[in-house]
Amino acid sequence: MHGTRRAHSHAPAARTRACAVLLGAALLVTGCSAGSGGGEGAGGAGAAITQRPRAAGPFWVDPDSRAARQVAAYAEAGRTADAEQIRKIAEQPTGEWIGPENPEREARGFTEAAARAGRTALLVLYDIPHRDCGRYSRGGAADGDAYRAWVDGVARGIGDRAAMVVLEPDAVLHMVDGCTPQQYQEERYDLLEGAVATLKTLKNTRVYLDAGNAGWGRPDQIYEPLRRAGVDRADGFAVNVSNFYSTGASLAYGKDLSAKVGGKHFVIDTSRNGNGPYTQGDPGERWCNPPGRALGEAPTTKTAAPLVDAYLWVKRPGESDGTCKGGPAAGDWWDTYALALARASG
Helix, strand or coil, X not given: CCCCCCCCCCCCCCCCCHHHHCCHHHHHCCXXXXXXXXXXXXXXXXXXXXXXXXXXXXXXXXXXXXXXXXXXXXXXXXXXXXXHHHHHHHCCCCCEECCCCCHHHHHHHHHHHHHHCCCEEEXXXXXXXXXXXXXXXXECCCCHHHHHHHHXXXXXXXXXXXXXXXXXXXXXXXXXXXXXXXXXXXXXXXXXXXXXXXXXXXXXXXXXXXXXXXXXXXXXXXXXXXXXXXXXCCCEEEECCCCCCCHHHHHHHHHHHHHHCCCCEEEEECCCECCCCCCCCCHHHCCCCCCCCECCCCCECCCCCCCEEEEECCCCCCECCCCCCCCCCCCCECHHHHHHHHHCCC
């Protein structure tokens, strides 16, 4: 990442997890649990990660998440207090970042598991060509045709099941701030607009196009690019993805931006914003594994803000932002950081 205005990072596209992506009844094999009731979920004794009450929110909790596995591992090792801290993460629904290799299978696996539990899957699509400008989360589809085929696979996998999709973190922002070279921008707009159109053919899928965060710049810099990328056809936009800006600051940014794009609704990533942004150290690296952060508001659709459709945990707390401040590769599980987030949350 570069510059001082932005503070953004993302887990790379999700790695295929055997339990999460297997089809149909295969999700119920040993070590997996996709039901809505009891059961121990991942990891055996001590894990017991189940769905939240429907009144708390509609989103699916993955009982085989890395956090759930960590709860079980700590419990087995006798680290009961640490297990209970990580449970704060494991019991909340988090974004499932669809990987590059088997998008249809992964999307089907997540949405089928969610449907069996009577819940909605939260999916993150993050495979745009020239992703992250070659930095910590670099990668993405090889070209435009590959990306269109990947999105088509995701759409087939979702089908008519309920899903909420956060579309391409940073993809619009990086065109606005100049991180993505000009020669790639026309195609990127076309790809994003096409992805929105494809996903909106699905009758039970809601789509939110990423729109940056409260710290990078001003809404008047991004609203026209958002329109070009298809926000008018989407259900709205997402703010603060993988970031740390407070819910209040994110709400103000989102409201200002909404007024410029026809009153569109938005969602806020509250996964790690409990203590707000980090303000020390190298300004260009404040976004990356900052110390002293905390979990934010739990995911919910009861936001008390008419324009805000949900608070979401889009970024998966406990997964590294990148190889900075002692962290592992972007997207890798980092149990010590997860514990710090949970402990700071009270």
